[in-house]
Amino acid sequence: xxxxxxxxxxxxxxxxxxxxxxxxxxxxxxxxxxxxxxxxxxxxxxxxxxxxxxxxxxxxxxxxxxxxxxxxxxxxxxxxxxxxxxxxxxxxxxxxxxxxxxxxxxxxxxxxxxxxxxxxxxxxxxxxxxxxxxxxxxxxxxxxxxxxxxxxxxxxxxxxxxxxxxxxxxxxxxxxxxxxxxxxxxxxxxxxxxxxxxxxxxxxxxxxxxxxxxxxxxxxxxxxxxxxxxxxxxxx
Numbered sequence: 631x632x633x634x635x636x637x638x639x640x641x642x643x644x645x646x647x648x649x650x651x652x653x654x655x656x657x658x659x660x661x662x663x664x665x666x667x668x669x670x671x672x673x674x675x676x677x678x679x680x681x682x683x684x685x686x687x688x689x690x691x692x693x694x695x696x697x698x699x700x701x702x703x704x705x706x707x708x709x710x711x712x713x714x715x716x717x718x719x720x721x722x723x724x725x726x727x728x729x730x731x732x733x734x735x736x737x738x739x740x741x742x743x744x745x746x747x748x749x750x751x752x753x754x755x756x757x758x759x760x761x762x763x764x765x766x767x768x769x770x771x772x773x774x775x776x777x778x779x780x781x782x783x784x785x786x787x788x789x790x791x792x793x794x795x796x797x798x799x800x801x802x803x804x805x806x807x808x809x810x811x812x813x814x815x816x817x818x819x820x821x822x823x824x825x826x827x828x829x830x831x832x833x834x835x836x837x838x839x840x841x842x843x844x845x846x847x848x849x850x851x852x853x854x855x856x857x858x859x860x861x862x863x864x865x866x
Contacts, residue, residue, distance in 0.1 A: 685775035686762060688838040690755060691856050692816045693784055695842075703784055704754050718761035721786035729761040736769070758784075777818045777838050785816070804851055807844050817841040819855060 694700050704718050714733035719726055735756050762783060763769045778789040792803070810817060823836040833839075843854035 681769060681772055682774050683759065683772035684838040685777045686759065686772060686780045687755065688818045688840040688856065689777050689780040689784065689816065690758060691840040692818060692842070693781075694754075696816075699785070700754070704758055716757050718758055720761060720765060720783050722765060722783065726786065729764055731757055731760045731764065733757075735760065777820065781816065804844075807841075807853070811844055819853070 693703070702719060704716065707717075716731050716733065718729045718731060720729055721727075735753075759772070760769075762780075763772055765783070766772065778791060781787065781789050792806070794803070807817075817840075819839045819841050821833055821835055821837050821839075840856040841853055842856050845852050845854070
């Protein structure tokens, strides 16, 4: 397992002008439940912030439901909290690598995390996002991507992609979704780039959603999705 120790410099990273400052986490006296895995965390609360990396954050929110997997990716250590140095594992070029990231994160003019964030100030999404940004060459490289790549980076596993069209057998699709869920597979959903009907129903075009659950309610097949943006499904 190799170790990567590179640096992200704000002036060279294509960051938005809204980034007012970088803050060092350990100076803020965050506790372990705020930085690392928290069993009470609501996985629908992960947001992508001011950058188009739903392809990364949506898979991350599904992965975060697995405590052991998340703690493999970002091991919780007292050393990290004390010194503001964090280790993040990623799978790249056929091997697991350890990325060393510090606790400096870009903030916007309101003092909130500029990119990945949660409503309850959990910081592990920011740190994992920063590690992937380092791998790709900067935060600006996170704009647009494929959730299959994100799953590969974070789990090392191969993915199956199912493309839907007008000829898709919906009964078979539902059976497969239930089967994948029962097997514990991690899943996301992607919307097309241009589809007006999605917007009418409160869903974003060209966006990735985490698939959190499936059920049948009053005869309707439903999937519970986690949105990393601010859109809300209107229930139609």
